[in-house]
Every structure is written in C-alpha cells, then in structure tokens.
Amino acid sequence: xxxxxxxxKNSYIGTSVEKWLKKSEENFLIxxxxxxxxxxxxxxxxxxxxxxxxAGIAHxxxxxNQADLYYAVNRDLCIEIAQYAKEKGVRQFIxxxxxxxYTSSKLENGRITRSTIxxxxxxxxxxxxxxxxxxxxxEDSDFKVxxxxxxxxxxxxxxxxxxxxxxxxxxxxxxxxxxxKRSMLYIDHLAELIRLVILNEDNGIFFPQNKEYTQTSQxxxxxxxxxxxxxxxxRVFNPLIKLFKDVTIINKVFGNLFYDKELSQYSKGNxxxxxxxxxxxxxxx
Numbered sequence: 001x002x003x004x005x006x007x008x009k010n011s012y013i014g015t016s017v018e019k020w021l022k023k024s025e026e027n028f029l030i031x032x033x034x035x036x037x038x039x040x041x042x043x044x045x046x047x048x049x050x051x052x053x054x055a056g057i058a059h060x061x062x063x064x065n066q067a068d069l070y071y072a073v074n075r076d077l078c079i080e081i082a083q084y085a086k087e088k089g090v091r092q093f094i095x096x097x098x099x100x101x102y103t104s105s106k107l108e109n110g111r112i113t114r115s116t117i118x119x120x121x122x123x124x125x126x127x128x129x130x131x132x133x134x135x136x137x138x139e140d141s142d143f144k145v146x147x148x149x150x151x152x153x154x155x156x157x158x159x160x161x162x163x164x165x166x167x168x169x170x171x172x173x174x175x176x177x178x179x180x181k182r183s184m185l186y187i188d189h190l191a192e193l194i195r196l197v198i199l200n201e202d203n204g205i206f207f208p209q210n211k212e213y214t215q216t217s218q219x220x221x222x223x224x225x226x227x228x229x230x231x232x233x234x235r236v237f238n239p240l241i242k243l244f245k246d247v248t249i250i251n252k253v254f255g256n257l258f259y260d261k262e263l264s265q266y267s268k269g270n271x272x273x274x275x276x277x278x279x280x281x282x283x284x285x
Contacts, residue, residue, distance in 0.1 A: 001026070001027055001028070001029060002026070002028055002029070002049045002050055002198060003028075003029040003030075003031075003047055003048045003049055003050075004021065004028055004029065004030045004031070004048060004049070004050040004051070004052060004198065005030075005031050005032070005033060005043065005045065005048045005050070005051045005052070006018055006030060006031070006032045006033070006051075006052045006054060007032075007033055007035050007040055007051060007052070007053045007054060007055045007081060008032070008034075008035065008053070008054030008055035008056070009032040009033055009034040010032075010034075011054050011055070012157065012158060012159060012187075013054050013096060013153065013187070013190070014032060014052070014054040016155065016157075016187045016188075016190075016191055017052065017054075017190070017191045017194055018030050018032065019191075020188060020191030020192065020194075020195065021191070021194070021195055021198075024195055026195070026199065028198075031043075031048075035055040035077060035081070040081060040084075041084075044088075045084060045085050045088035045089075045090055046088040046089050046090075048085075048090055049090065049091050049092065050090065050091065050092045050093075050094065050198055051081070051082075051085045051090050051092070051093050051094070052094045052096075052194065053078055053081060053082070053093065053094065053095050053096065054096050055073070055077070055078075055081075056073055056074045056078070056096070056128075057069065057070055057073050057074060057124070058124075058159075066123070067123040070123040070124055070127045071123070071127045071130070073127075074124065074127035074128055074131055075127045075128075075130045075131040075134065078095065078131045078134070078135070079131060079134040079135065079138070082095075082134075082135055082138055082145075083138060085143075086138055086142075086143045090143070091142065091143065091144060091201070092143075092144045092145075092146065092198065092201060092202075092203070093135065093138075093143065093144070093145050093146070094146040094148065094194060094197065094198075095131065095132070095135055095145065095146065095147050095148065096148055096150075097128045097131070097132055097147050097148060097149045098124075098125070098128055098149060098150065099112070099149050099150060099151040099152075099183070099207075099257065099259070100120060100122065100124060100125040100128065101118035101119075101120055101125050101128050101129050101132070101149060102116060102118055102119070102120070102125075102257075103119075103120045103121070103122050103125045104119040104120050104121045104122075104125070105117060105118060105119045105120075106119075107257075109256050110181065110182075110255060110256025110257045110258060111256070111258060111260065112183075112207075112257070112258065112259045112260065112263070113260050113263070114260070114262075114263060118132075132147050132205075135147065139203065144201065144202070144203035145203055146197055146202055146203055146204065146206065147204070147205045147206065148190075148193075148194075148206050148208060149205065149206070149207050149208075150185045150190060150207075150208050150209070151182070151183035151184055151185055151209055151257065151258075151259065152182070152183075152184050152185065153184075153185050153186075153187055153190060154184060154185075154186060154187065154279075154283060155186055155187030155188065155279070155282070155283050156187075156282065156283050156285075158187065158283075161252065161253075162283075165216070165219070165220055165223070165253075166223050166283075166284065168220070169220040169221075169223035169224045169227075169229070169231065170223070170224065170227050170229050171229075172231065173230065173231065173232065174231065174232045174233070174234050175217055175220045175221070175231060175232075175233055175234070176217060176233070176234060176235070176237045176238060176241060176254070177217045177233035177234055177235050177238070178216070178217060178235075178237075178238050178241050178254045179215060180215055180216055180254050180255060180256050181213045181214075181215065181256045181258045182213065182214045182215075182216065182255075182256065182257050182258055183209040183210070183213060183214075183257065183258040183259045183264075184209065184210055184214045185208050185209050185210060186210055186274060186279040186282075186283075188273065188274070188279075188282075189208060189210060189271050189272055189273060189274070189279075190208055190271075192271040192273060193206065193208050193266065193271035196266065196268060196269045196271060200268050200269075202268075206264075206266075207259045207263040207264050208264055208271065209258075209259050209261075209264045210272060210276060210279065211272040211275070211276075212275065212276045213258055214276060216253055216254060217233050219276070219280065221233060222276070222277060222280045223280060223284060226280060226281060226284045226285075227284065241254050
C-alpha cells in the first residue's frame with residue numbers, strides 16, 4: 001500500500017486522479033494539500049512514498065506581463081517542493097508538464113517526435129521547461145522523477161477548449177469539415193497511466209494521449225450526434241481556414257499538433273481504455 005500526496009487541492013486533474021486511484025484495487029492512501037500560503041510546509045512529507053505535483057498557473061491565464069509570477073509558481077515552487085520531498089525521503093515525484101512546451105519548436109505539420117526539442121516563448125510553456133530541467137537535476141536512484149507532457153485534457157467537468165466546442169456543437173447548424181490531426185487525452189486515461197507509473201515505480205518523460213488522433217470536425221459531430229442535435233459538416237470555409245491557419249484562434253481549432261503514436265506506448269500496461277467515441281459518450285453523458 002502506498003501513500004500519495006497530491007499538491008494542488010481542488011484542481012480538476014488532481015481531483016479526477018484522486019477519485020480514480022481511490023476506486024482502484026490497490027487501495028492507495030491519498031491526501032491533498034493547497035500550495036497557496038505555504039500550507040504544504042505544514043505537511044509531514046516523510047509519510048509519503050509519492051508526490052503528484054499538479055499545482056500551477058494554468059495556460060489559459062498566461063499573460064506576458066505576469067511572467068515573473070509564472071516562473072515563481074510553475075518553476076520555483078515546483079522545484080522547492082520537490083527538493084523538500086527528496087529531503088524527507090519521498091521516492092517518486094510526478095510532475096504535470098504539458099505539450100505546450102513545444103509551442104515554439106520546429107515542427108513538421110504539427111508532428112512531435114522523440115527528437116523534437118522543447119521550446120516555448122510563452123511564459124507558461126517556458127516555465128514548465130525550466131521546471132522539468134530543475135527536477136531532472138534532483139533525480140537520483142532514491143528519488144525518481146516522472147514528467148508528464150499531456151496534450152489537451154478533457155472529460156466530464158473539464159475546462160478549456162473542449163467545453164467551448166461542446167457547447168457550440170449543441171447549438172450551431174453546421175461546422176467546417178477541415179482535415180486536421182490532434183493528440184488529445186481523456187482524463188481517465190491520464191489517471192490510469194499515473195496509477196501504472198506509481199505501481200511500477202517508473203521514472204522518465206511520458207507523452208500520454210488517446211489511442212486515436214482527433215479531427216476537430218469529427219469530434220464536434222460526435223458531440224452533436226450524442227445530443228441528437230442536427231449538424232452538417234461543410235467544406236465551403238476550408239480555403240479561408242487554410243489561408244488564416246496561422247491565426248492563433250484558427251490554429252487552436254483546426255491546426256495540427258500531435259505526438260507520434262510510438263511516443264505514447266506504455267509497455268507495462270494499457271492506459272488507453274476507451275475509444276474516442278466512448279470518451280465523448282462518457283464526457284457528455
């Protein structure tokens with residue numbers, strides 16, 4: 001039986017992973033702590049074998065004029081907590097990074113491979129890269145570091161772009177049928193990978209994603225169909241989308257950003273439990 005501390009109380013990811021682990025047959029013992037106001041310093045870390053560090057400032061709130069705050073929270077606080085955890089004998093530190101570490105990387109048609117070098121001019125992405133580097137320096141045989149670089153995470157109650165698209169899918173009569181390819185990650189797939197990583201006492205960098213790539217138009221159609229809403233996919237806007245594909249909002253919806261599938265394979269178990277259609281059903285139900 002392992003005792004796990006989740007830093008980032010009441011976060012969507014932290015809460016979802018906690019629920020998943022608690023219902024697993026391993027009977028993990030799990031506590032959560034808020035990292036604001038240094039409340040984590042009141043916790044005796046020596047009683048935990050694993051720390052799952054979720055706390056941080058979300059990318060949706062990233063502002064260049066608040067860069068110092070991003071580095072203070074996403075980098076400095078992370079490394080400080082990891083250092084403290086190591087000193088107290090914690091054996092494994094799991095860090096939630098992000099695929100956004102590749103926002104300024106040189107990608108061919110949005111493809112991320114094992115040789116792609118993380119680069120980001122965004123304060124969120126760069127603070128995550130620097131946190132990863134700091135954690136790697138702390139790692140040794142007694143302190144294993146797991147770095148997770150998930151793409152867009154979605155699931156019931158999730159935040160970000162998915163609920164915006166889902167709301168649109170339930171209301172609009174048509175949507176552009178534009179071919180694109182994106183890696184996405186259903187929340188329970190992330191939680192299952194974390195369960196396996198803890199059980200197997202892994203270390204290293206992981207690139208979790210669903211088994212299938214997502215085409216935005218097909219996902220929107222799946223959501224509309226689930227709710228019985230008539231929606232027609234059309235191609236009339238495709239030339240305009242292609243013309244303005246470098247505009248941020250267009251690229252977020254219709255651009256390509258995907259991991260090579262071999263990056264996301266996990267040899268010690270299967271975390272990709274559901275098909276894309278099944279994850280949409282579970283999310284929208």
